[in-house]
Amino acid sequence: MGLPGLAGMTPGQTGAPATVALHPTAGAPGARPSGQPCWPGRQGVSTNRPARQRVRPLPSGGTTPRAPRRLPKGSSLLTPNASPARQAIERHSARPLLYLHQLPAWVLPVMLAVLLVVGLAVRGLVGAVALCAVAAVAGWLASVSWPRLTPSGRAGRLLVIAVVVGLAAYQATR
Numbered sequence: 001m002g003l004p005g006l007a008g009m010t011p012g013q014t015g016a017p018a019t020v021a022l023h024p025t026a027g028a029p030g031a032r033p034s035g036q037p038c039w040p041g042r043q044g045v046s047t048n049r050p051a052r053q054r055v056r057p058l059p060s061g062g063t064t065p066r067a068p069r070r071l072p073k074g075s076s077l078l079t080p081n082a083s084p085a086r087q088a089i090e091r092h093s094a095r096p097l098l099y100l101h102q103l104p105a106w107v108l109p110v111m112l113a114v115l116l117v118v119g120l121a122v123r124g125l126v127g128a129v130a131l132c133a134v135a136a137v138a139g140w141l142a143s144v145s146w147p148r149l150t151p152s153g154r155a156g157r158l159l160v161i162a163v164v165v166g167l168a169a170y171q172a173t174r
Contacts, residue, residue, distance in 0.1 A: 131168035
């Protein structure tokens with residue numbers, strides 16, 4: 001009536017019996033002739049089917065991994081003939097940019113939109129910190145893309161960052 005491997009236990013006894021081996025090795029009692037482990041009490045059970053691989057769901061909810069997005073065309077992600085400061089910015093930004101590139105394209109805009117809404121809706125320090133995070137990401141992305149921007153694009157990004165920092169200062173005093 002009991003479970004296999006628990007035959008030596010008395011009612012009310014806790015813990016695992018000392019004689020149960022979860023994965024017997026080849027030659028041990030309960031082991032298959034092929035050396036594959038089997039459970040105690042299941043010595044005579046075999047199948048001619050291959051073992052089924054367990055399919056784990058992905059964080060996105062599916063079971064098949066999506067193909068990573070391709071990198072933009074070009075031979076280098078770095079600016080040619082850049083100053084040492086520019087090279088340092090690009091070198092330190094490469095890993096976060098590649099990580100963001102592997103995420104679904106909607107993640108960063110949604111995250112920034114949520115931070116912006118929280119920053120505008122919540123008064124005080126929490127709202128100011130959320131708006132500062134938006135300004136920091138916008139400033140970082142502006143600094144990385146700065147060499148390819150036109151003068152009007154540069155002015156627009158600086159204006160957006162200044163407005164968000166101003167809103168953060170206003171939220172901190174509310």
